[in-house]
Amino acid sequence: MVPSTSIARTRPPHYPPGDLMRFAPKVSAGFSLGRESVPVHPAHFVVGMDDEKRPLYPEGLKAGKVKGTAISCASYVARVDQVTKRGEVSVTLWERPNGREGLTTLAVDGALEGKWPSMGDLLWIWTWVDVVRGEATTKIHVEIEKAELSEADRIYLRGLLAELRPEER
Amino acid sequence: MSDTRKNRVPRHRYGDEILPEHLPDGLLSVVVFGPGRGEAIVVRLPNGTVGVVDGCREPARGDKDPLGTGDPVRELIHLLGPPRLLFACLTHPHDDHYSGLGRLIEAYEKRIEHVWSVDMGGPALKALLATHTRIRARGEALPDMQKVKGLERVITRFSEAHKQHGSSPNFLHAGIPLLDEPMDFGRITVKACGPGPADLIRLRDTLYGAVKSSVEEGEVVNEDFDLNIASGALLIRWEQAGVLLAGDLLCGSDKSSGWQHACRHVDGPVQVVNVAHHASREAHDEALWAKMSPAIAIVTPFNHGATHDVKRNGSSTKTKYPPRPEQIASLAKSATVAITSPPHWDDERNAPKARRSLATKTIFGGKNSALTITPSPESDTSHHNAVAVSLDATGAIRRLVLAGRADVYEP
Numbered sequence: 001m002v003p004s005t006s007i008a009r010t011r012p013p014h015y016p017p018g019d020l021m022r023f024a025p026k027v028s029a030g031f032s033l034g035r036e037s038v039p040v041h042p043a044h045f046v047v048g049m050d051d052e053k054r055p056l057y058p059e060g061l062k063a064g065k066v067k068g069t070a071i072s073c074a075s076y077v078a079r080v081d082q083v084t085k086r087g088e089v090s091v092t093l094w095e096r097p098n099g100r101e102g103l104t105t106l107a108v109d110g111a112l113e114g115k116w117p118s119m120g121d122l123l124w125i126w127t128w129v130d131v132v133r134g135e136a137t138t139k140i141h142v143e144i145e146k147a148e149l150s151e152a153d154r155i156y157l158r159g160l161l162a163e164l165r166p167e168e169r
Numbered sequence: 170m171s172d173t174r175k176n177r178v179p180r181h182r183y184g185d186e187i188l189p190e191h192l193p194d195g196l197l198s199v200v201v202f203g204p205g206r207g208e209a210i211v212v213r214l215p216n217g218t219v220g221v222v223d224g225c226r227e228p229a230r231g232d233k234d235p236l237g238t239g240d241p242v243r244e245l246i247h248l249l250g251p252p253r254l255l256f257a258c259l260t261h262p263h264d265d266h267y268s269g270l271g272r273l274i275e276a277y278e279k280r281i282e283h284v285w286s287v288d289m290g291g292p293a294l295k296a297l298l299a300t301h302t303r304i305r306a307r308g309e310a311l312p313d314m315q316k317v318k319g320l321e322r323v324i325t326r327f328s329e330a331h332k333q334h335g336s337s338p339n340f341l342h343a344g345i346p347l348l349d350e351p352m353d354f355g356r357i358t359v360k361a362c363g364p365g366p367a368d369l370i371r372l373r374d375t376l377y378g379a380v381k382s383s384v385e386e387g388e389v390v391n392e393d394f395d396l397n398i399a400s401g402a403l404l405i406r407w408e409q410a411g412v413l414l415a416g417d418l419l420c421g422s423d424k425s426s427g428w429q430h431a432c433r434h435v436d437g438p439v440q441v442v443n444v445a446h447h448a449s450r451e452a453h454d455e456a457l458w459a460k461m462s463p464a465i466a467i468v469t470p471f472n473h474g475a476t477h478d479v480k481r482n483g484s485s486t487k488t489k490y491p492p493r494p495e496q497i498a499s500l501a502k503s504a505t506v507a508i509t510s511p512p513h514w515d516d517e518r519n520a521p522k523a524r525r526s527l528a529t530k531t532i533f534g535g536k537n538s539a540l541t542i543t544p545s546p547e548s549d550t551s552h553h554n555a556v557a558v559s560l561d562a563t564g565a566i567r568r569l570v571l572a573g574r575a576d577v578y579e580p
Contacts, residue, residue: 072537079305079313088479088488092313093542101312102542103206103472105488110481118388120305127539140480140539147306149387157384160299164292164377 013067025026056096058126058141068132078104091118093125111140120147177440177464178505181569183525186241186553189248191570195354196559197407198568199414201443202241203469203509203575204551207265209242210414210443213403214463215354215562217303219249220256220283222403222414224270227282227319237276240269241552256348256359258285259327260341260401260416262297264316265471271322274330284330285347287364287372287401288340294324296376304383337398341401342366344455345435355408355562363402363418365430372399395419397446398427404435406560411438413461415445419452428454440464447499449491458503464566465554466504468492474512476541494520497578507556507571508580523576 057073058066078093087108094101106123108116117123122145130139149157184191192198198213207225220428222244229239231488237243246254254277260266274281301317331339341347341361348359364372375396382388400416413435421427428445432454439461446452448468472490479486494514498521500506514520554573571577 074536074539076540077311079311090488094311099312100544102544103475104478104540104542105479106540107479107481107486110479118304119300120388122306122311125540127537129537138537138539145306147304147388149303149383153303154384157299157303157380160292160295161380161384163376164296164380 024135054124054143058128058139066128066130067140070128070130070139073103073126074129075127076123078125080117080119080123083108083117083119087112087116089123091123095124100127106142111142112144113142115142115144117144118146121145130147178566179428179569181507181571183575184570184572187245187555187557187570187572191557191559192249193559193568196561196567197357197361197405197410197412198557198559199405199412199443199467200245200328200555200557201467201469202552202555204241204508204554205269205470205473208443208447209266209269210460210467211242211245212412213249214255214350214352214357215407216352217249217251218253218255218350219246219251220254220258220359221246221270221273222258222322223260223266224268224273225265225417227269227315228272231272232304235276237269237272239552240272241555242269243273246273253277253280253282255281255350256285257281258284258401258403259286259323260403260414260418261287261396261397261399262324262353263417264319264322266417267323268316268319268423269322271319271326274326275322279333281330283339283348284327284334285339285341285361285401286327286331286397288342288369291328293373293376294328296380298324300376300379304388314337341403342369343431347403358406360404360434361401362404362413362417362434363428363431364399364425365421365425367425367430368399368421368427371426372396390576391439393415397452399526400446400447406437409438409559409564410440410560410562411461412441412443412558412560413439413463414443415452417446417452419446419449420454428452428457432457432460435461438564440560440566441467441558442493442504443467443469444500447474447491448493448496452495453496453499458500465510465558465569466500467558468497468500468506468508470508470510471511471566472543473510474514475485475541476514477541477543480539497521501578505569507558507575508578509554509568509575510551510571511576513576521578523578525576 056075058070075096076093078091082090089106124143126141130137178223187200193212195215202209202212202225209225210222226240228237280292343363343365345361350357397417397419400418402416402418403414405412419427421429442463444466476494477488511523554575556575557570559568
């Protein structure tokens with residue numbers, strides 16, 4: 001094992017070069033040599049807070065999904081990024097309503113109950129722990145919202161197809 | 170570590186972020202950024218000129234911040250302060266490789282000497298955009314629209330730049346020389362090693378199929394084709410020094426495809442490799458690896474290298490994102506493996522250990538354990554995770570700096 005040294009733990013003073021000086025941070029008192037730092041993570045957004053059709057908690061879920069008392073409920077909206085032939089669905093999801101972003105994978109023959117989504121579809125996901133007579137079971141329910149092509153979209157895509165055919169094929 | 174390897178790779182240093190002082194004049198320096206998802210590379214030539222390959226993060230404040238704060242590439246270039254960029258390259262149009270690149274080109278409008286990307290043809294580019302924009306439920310409602318806008322921006326900017334540059338070699342095709350730059354320090358060349366012609370034809374066919382299925386069936390039918398097979402890969406050479414930036418190029422199904430085709434264009438000594446496709450097994454070509462025998466292999470993780478439990482009816486399987494511990498252990502047998510953001514492999518037996526314990530926590534379980542969720546890599550200051558390597562013209566590695574959570578694996 002080779003010991004390492006530690007260098008440059010702090011950012012050195014820096015002036016923006018030349019014409020970029022006008023973008024330097026405005027300071028009201030004193031003078032700062034530091035580069036302006038901004039929070040780099042995306043601002044959280046509120047998603048689906050007042051959606052009556054898709055409430056945050058699973059009490060109103062169809063088909064009697066909740067048999068007992070639903071606790072530890074979580075709700076997400078997700079975008080399908082990729083679907084493999086084996087039925088693994090990779091999604092980017094956002095926790096409702098705080099908008100925290102994450103990535104996960106669902107199975108067509110699991111959480112999706114045999115339904116095959118397509119790339120670009122939205123998934124509405126509820127997870128909870130169902131407590132029936134003191135016995136707890138983790139549950140998940142997923143609804144798929146398909147993309148719908150407008151007539152204008154179809155016309156655009158048909159035109160694109162005609163354009164692609166002679167050049168690309 | 171054997172004496173031979175110890176001699177090949179200098180003692181590494183740690184820092185919070187890569188700074189100009191880490192990239193000395195007179196050396197060829199390569200900085201690989203990998204926040205946890207995404208990969209961007211800044212190349213600084215011995216004469217101080219700078220080039221960029223791919224992008225990993227959009228700036229935090231978009232158009233409002235001309236300095237591009239939040240995009241580590243923009244932040245480093247701003248500190249380096251070159252008036253022009255020598256080149257900008259997009260290896261392939263996946264969001265973990267194009268994020269922020271469109272805005273970088275906008276910021277350096279008409280101040281980039283060479284612009285390279287995979288040649289998919291104009292209509293094919295439109296098809297790619299169409300499949301991303303038209304086939305989306307509630308396109309505007311969610312923040313992932315940023316990805317679509319980023320793709321639109323990068324495709325538009327690259328198309329404009331290609332038109333401006335006219336007859337110069339703009340497109341990545343295996344074997345095509347892209348740059349031959351004589352300098353006081355010697356000659357720098359950049360050559361494309363991938364993609365091969367057969368993979369480009371397959372790519373265009375796939376895009377045609379995607380548009381066709383979306384018109385006829387209203388949705389994109391999942392094709393058994395990975396866009397990564399048509400990824401670009403670059404070989405940078407300075408006298409005896411060689412650096413392979415492998416993009417996401419995968420191994421192909423036959424000799425005309427993927428690394429089996431690209432391998433023949435990787436000639437001469439190669440000391441540093443930015444490992445293809447986040448060091449996935451599908452991208453590892455043993456013949457190529459043996460041919461290069463690099464001293465340093467740089468790896469950027471995809472989705473933090475997380476493992477997702479996928480619950481099926483009555484059983485459970487795991488989806489594993491690269492890199493995997495066995496692949497890192499395999500690479501570390503013959504090279505120092507520098508990783509920009511070490512993954513947690515707690516569930517893996519015999520997983521290699523990085524020198525520090527800064528592995529990124531990859532899972533948040535929500536309020537119950539129904540899903541295994543990897544948090545967005547954009548949730549902390551991880552955008553400074555990077556590895557910087559500097560070489561001299563003999564190919565000797567003179568400096569290795571690890572920034573943020575970056576670390577090395579040693580046997």
